[in-house]
Amino acid sequence: MKPKVAFFDFTGCEGCQLNKLNFENELLDILAHVDIVEFREVMDERADSYDIAFVEGGISSPACVERIHDIRRRSKILVAMGACAVNGGINALKNRQPIDAVREAVYGEDKYLFATLPAMPISAVVKVDLEVRGCPMSQPDFLKLFKALVFGKQPPKYDYAVCVECKLNENECLFNTGQVCLGPISRGGCEAICPGFGQFCTGCRGFVEDMNEAAMLKILTDHGVSRDEARKQMTLFNATEVSV
C-alpha cells in the first residue's frame, strides 16, 4: 500500500506548496511512491484520513484552529512545512504591532467583521511530528524528508549555523563586503543559498537551539547597526523567537 499523502494550506503565501509543483523533474517519480489524496490547490478530491499530512502556513483565525484540529485528528504523521507553519515566520511580525489599530485602519468601522488571532505556528495548537524549515522551504530539504518518510528512515536535523555551510561553500563573508548578516545564529540546511548569491541571511529557518542573542547583537552593533535596528532585523522571520 502506498502511503496516503495530503497537503493543506493555512495562513501563508502557498509558496511552499508551489515549490512542490516546481519539482518538475522529480514529480512523476514522487507520484509513483505515494497516493496524493487531497491537495486543494491542484485537485478536487478530498479524503477522510491521511498517513502523512503536510501543512503549510500558520494559524491566524479561529477557523484555522478548528480546521487544524480536524486535520490532526485524521492524520498519522503531521509535518509542518515552511517558516509560517514551523515558527510563525513573517506572519508573526504583526504580533509586535497594536493590531486593533491596524484592523481599524484597514477595515474602518467594519474592523470586527473578520475574526483574527495573533499569528502562531502549527505547534502552538496541535502536535507537530516533523518539520521542513525555511521561507520558502528548501526543495532539497523537502525531498530528503520525503524520502526518509517513504522509506521509513530518520529525516535529517539541522542544528548548526548558516555560517558553517557558508564556510564550506567558500563564500566571501558578507561582513567583509559592508553588509550585515544573521548567518552566525541562523539555522542552516539551506546550503547558505542567500549569502551564496551575495544577499544577507534573514534567518528564515529560525535560530539554532543554543543561539547567543547578546553576541549577535554585539556583532551587529560593532558593524554600525543601532541596537534598535539590530533587534528589528533579528525579528524579521523570528518574531516568536527573539526575547528582546
Add this chain to the structure above:
Amino acid sequence: MKKNLNINVHHLTRVEGHGNIVVNMRDGVLETAHLNIVEPPRFFEAMLKGRKFTEAAIITSRICGICSLGHQITSLKATEAALGLEVSEQTVLLRKLLIMGATIQSNVLHAYFLAAPDFLNATSVFPLIATHKDVVVRALRMKRLANEIGELIAGRAVHPITPVPGGFTQIPSSHELSALREKLINEGLPDAIATVETMQSLASTIPQFHRPTEYISLKNDTDYAFYDGEICSSDVGNTAVENYLGITNEFVVTHSTSKHAKHNRGAYMVGALARWNNNQSQLTDQAKSAARSMGLTPDCHNPYMITIAQVVEIIHCIEESIRIIECLTDLGLKQERPNQTPTRFGRGISATEVPRGILFHDYTYDVQGRIIAANCVIPTGQNLANIDADMQKLVPEIVEKTEPEIVHALEMLVRAYDPCISCSVHILDVEFNHG
C-alpha cells in the same frame, strides 16, 4: 419554471487561496451570486511598519508564493521612486526578463494544471498523467524552463534572492544567458506552439458567455506593457500611475476579507484578457497568429477566454525573453554594485503587469529610510467585483441546466480568472501615524 438554487462551494479547489462560491435563487429570482473570500487577512502593513528600505521587498514578496517575483520587482520600483535611486539599463533588462519568466511559469501553471482538467472532465492534473502523459510532461518541461529563468537571474523562482533596491547582488554570466537563450529557442518555443495546438483542440469546449466590462492594464508606446507604462482604461483612456487611487477606488464588502475595486462602471477586469484587449497590436506576430488560431478575437468579452489569452502570452513572453537576452548580450554584461544611496526620502508609487493583472505598490519613507505608510493593490482584489458581476449575469442565462452543471460553470468561471486569493487579502491599505 420558477427555480430555487442554493449553491455553496466551500473552499473552491484548483485556485490559490480560500474562497467559497455562494449562489441563492428563490422562485427564479437571483438573490445572491458571490465569490466569498474567506482567507484570513495577514496585515502586511503591520509587518512593514518601521522596516528599512532594504527589507521592504523581502517582506512583500511573501504576500504570495506564486506572484513573489512580481511583488518583489514592483516593491523595488516603488522604493526606488521614493528614495530617488536610479537603476541601470542592465538592471531594467534583467528585471524584464524575470517578469517574462514569472508570467510564463504562472500562465503554464494555470492553463495546464488548474484550468485544463475542466476542459477534459478531470478533477486534477494527476489522472491526466495516465491519459495524456505527453501533454503533462510538456507542461512540466515548460514550467521548469520558466523557473530556470527565475533561478538563473534571481537565485530562486519562489521568493527571489538577488533583486535588491538599486540593482542585483549578483548577475548570471553571459555564457549562462546564452545557454538559456538556446533552450528558449530549441525547447521553449516549440513547446509553446504545441500548447497552442492542444488548446485549439479544446477551444470548442470553452463556454460562450459575453459580458463587456471595463478593461484596465498598463500601456506604453514601446512594447506589450509588463514592466512599465501608464494605466490604460478601455473606457476612458490613460492615467498616470501616480493617480492610481482614482482608478482602484477600493471598498469593503461583507462577503470578502479582500476589498473590491471599481472605476468607470460597477466593476472592471485586469489580467491577460485586459492586456489582450488593450495592447494586442504590440504582441509578436507569432503570438498574434496563435490568438487567431484559437479563436481569440479583438475586443473579446468572454472571461472564459482568459486562459486562451494566457497561452497567447506564453508565446509572446518566450520570444520577448529571447530578444531581451540578445539586448543584454549586445550591451555587454557588467558586475554593478546596487545603487543604495538615497537622494531623497518620500513617497514612491509603482505599477507592474504581473500574471493576474496590474499590481500597485505605494510606500512612504521617513528620513531614515524606514516605512511610515504602505499600500498595495492586488490584481485579484481588483477582479473580485467583476467576477461577482459575471456570476450575476451567468446564472440566469444557464438556469435551465442541472445544479451540478451550474456549479461546474461557476467554478470554471472563477478559475478562469486564475484568482490569487492569498494575494488579494494579504495586504490592504493603511496609513501609520508617525512615531
